[in-house]
Amino acid sequence: MTAALTIHGLKLGFYGVQVLRGVDFAVPQGSFTGLIGPNGAGKSTLFNAVSGLYRPQAGSVRLGTTETAGMPPEKLVAAGLVRSFQLARGFPKLSVFQHLMLYGADQPGEGLLAGLIGTGGAKRREAELSERAFGIARRLKLDHVLDNPVTALSGGQKKLVEIGRALMAEPKLLLLDEPMAGVNPSLTEQIAAHLVALNRDGLTICLIEHDMGLIKKLCAPVIVMAEGKTLTQGTFDEVAADTRVQEAYLGRRH
Numbered sequence: 001m002t003a004a005l006t007i008h009g010l011k012l013g014f015y016g017v018q019v020l021r022g023v024d025f026a027v028p029q030g031s032f033t034g035l036i037g038p039n040g041a042g043k044s045t046l047f048n049a050v051s052g053l054y055r056p057q058a059g060s061v062r063l064g065t066t067e068t069a070g071m072p073p074e075k076l077v078a079a080g081l082v083r084s085f086q087l088a089r090g091f092p093k094l095s096v097f098q099h100l101m102l103y104g105a106d107q108p109g110e111g112l113l114a115g116l117i118g119t120g121g122a123k124r125r126e127a128e129l130s131e132r133a134f135g136i137a138r139r140l141k142l143d144h145v146l147d148n149p150v151t152a153l154s155g156g157q158k159k160l161v162e163i164g165r166a167l168m169a170e171p172k173l174l175l176l177d178e179p180m181a182g183v184n185p186s187l188t189e190q191i192a193a194h195l196v197a198l199n200r201d202g203l204t205i206c207l208i209e210h211d212m213g214l215i216k217k218l219c220a221p222v223i224v225m226a227e228g229k230t231l232t233q234g235t236f237d238e239v240a241a242d243t244r245v246q247e248a249y250l251g252r253r254h
């Protein structure tokens with residue numbers, strides 16, 4: 001199967017402490033891949049390195065067949081790799097619609113000057129973005145709260161806006177870091193259903209999640225990281241049965 005993302009020998013450290021010590025795995029095209037591992041295994045750091053926030057110190061990251069290690073985030077977004085961020089990093093006073101528009105407009109090729117001058121091209125682009133924002137809002141059932149400030153949303157709706165914001169960039173590969181964390185079980189089900197539908201429509205997803213029930217239900221393959229390395233991978237049942245995985249979660253040395 002072709003890989004949407006291939007990571008090989010990826011290394012990254014901070015202040016002399018090695019956090020990623022040679023990560024190797026692939027995210028198959030069209031898959032809903034799960035990335036699990038005990039606290040501090042390096043999962044979020046890996047996402048940061050893959051999405052261009054941190055520059056890897058060694059190793060290779062390929063998006064399809066293109067080498068992208070060290071590429072800046074905006075180039076990666078243009079190439080189709082998008083990771084979601086918590087709304088706290090954004091602008092809490094903006095409405096849901098403004099949020100979606102802002103992150104769509106963030107895409108490369110969208111010159112600030114053109115936006116300010118209001119050229120015909122910029123207006124057309126804005127109309128396209130607004131159409132896309134409405135479509136995404138409808139899809140995620142956020143259309144009735146489009147004018148609300150994001151601060152007035154429920155926890156689950158905020159999570160959906162985070163996903164919607166990422167979708168504005170029209171990703172091919174979406175990296176999600178615990179998108180259901182802190183959300184009640186019924187909203188978790190709803191978010192999961194949206195993600196499954198997006199995946200069915202062709203979006204490749206790589207999900208970091210601590211809830212093993214969700215990983216089992218949603219993800220194949222499941223990649224396990226421990227201590228900055230890939231420990232193993234397979235179906236959920238395969239990795240769950242692996243004594244090395246059980247030991248890593250229990251905090252034993254292997």
Ligand SMILES: Nc1ncnc2c1ncn2[C@@H]1O[C@H](COP(=O)(O)OP(=O)(O)OP(=O)(O)O)[C@@H](O)[C@H]1O
Nearest residue numbers: 014015019037038039040041042043044045046210
């Ligand atoms: N910017 C940074 N500076 C220094 N250390 C960092 C930085 N970012 C991450 N680390 C360290 O890297 C290690 C791995 O953290 P990371 O958040 O990637 O783990 P994780 O597997 O996502 O854990 P969790 O499941 O608990 O979120 C931790 O020890 C963390 O303190």
